[in-house]
Amino acid sequence: MTSSPSSSLxxxxxxNPFRVPEGYFDTFANRMMARIAQLEAPTPVxxxxxxxxxxxxxxxAALTLVLSHAGLxxxxxALHGASAYEERAAAAYEEQMYDYLMTENPxxxxxxxxxx
Amino acid sequence: MAKPKFSIDxxxxxxxxxxxxxxxxxxxxxxxxxxxxRIVQYHEDADDVLQNTFLKAWQNLDNFRGDCLVxxxxxxxxxxxxxxxxxxxxxxxxxxxxxxxxxxxxxxxxYFDGDETERLLQEAIATLPEKQRIVFNLKYFEEMKYxxxxxxxxxxxxxxxxxxxxxxxxxxxxxxxxx
Numbered sequence: 001m002t003s004s005p006s007s008s009l010x011x012x013x014x015x016n017p018f019r020v021p022e023g024y025f026d027t028f029a030n031r032m033m034a035r036i037a038q039l040e041a042p043t044p045v046x047x048x049x050x051x052x053x054x055x056x057x058x059x060x061a062a063l064t065l066v067l068s069h070a071g072l073x074x075x076x077x078a079l080h081g082a083s084a085y086e087e088r089a090a091a092a093y094e095e096q097m098y099d100y101l102m103t104e105n106p107x108x109x110x111x112x113x114x115x116x
Numbered sequence: 117m118a119k120p121k122f123s124i125d126x127x128x129x130x131x132x133x134x135x136x137x138x139x140x141x142x143x144x145x146x147x148x149x150x151x152x153x154r155i156v157q158y159h160e161d162a163d164d165v166l167q168n169t170f171l172k173a174w175q176n177l178d179n180f181r182g183d184c185l186v187x188x189x190x191x192x193x194x195x196x197x198x199x200x201x202x203x204x205x206x207x208x209x210x211x212x213x214x215x216x217x218x219x220x221x222x223x224x225x226x227y228f229d230g231d232e233t234e235r236l237l238q239e240a241i242a243t244l245p246e247k248q249r250i251v252f253n254l255k256y257f258e259e260m261k262y263x264x265x266x267x268x269x270x271x272x273x274x275x276x277x278x279x280x281x282x283x284x285x286x287x288x289x290x291x292x293x294x295x
Binding site: 009010012016017018019020021024025028029032033035036037039040 | 153
């Protein structure tokens, strides 16, 4: 007992009232050393990440170049493409019309001069 | 205490440092934990402070001059880390609204199995200023000599005696206020 005789401090408990979870001391050292190992491990990923913004910028620049080049060359093809679409749409409309006529009255087909 | 399975040279040598430090952690964990737990009182906090203590020690191995025992050096780091923890807690609590602040009580702590008097004593200790709390714990529970405490804390024996005396008075007042 370390308090003075006149002290009204409670008596020394004589035991430690603080407990720890089961196995805490058995596992602590391993957990601690694993944390330190992780801290000390080289981080090559970080080196690669340092270049990531530049690689990204280069990719965007290259893609922009390729697309703009392709856009210039394909301007004619794009017009042709529109024309082809119109032709396909007209053909589809004609086919639908024949289908409709056949459904309503197949005999009517004979009146059409077609070469199919 | 068990005989250390490491040497200062092994701790200083980068080739042997990791293994030697592992032995150091195994050897001093129970003592440092007990000391930290007395100050911060809760297991989760003691676990955090103990990990920070060993991390600080690992990061400062090259600064350990060897002019004191490794245990003394570790105790100092542990005390500083405990004080920093209490300081952080106090700042957080002062930021919280008193009504919304999480109420922590040893009564509901599953890792405290003291009786009512022990719980009240711990509550009284928690009301002490940080340094008085440390001095009281070292003297009352660990029965450390003032000379050893002086070396550990870098404070004069006279100041430590005064600090302990004040702490005892405050704890007595706390108990008297309950009557």
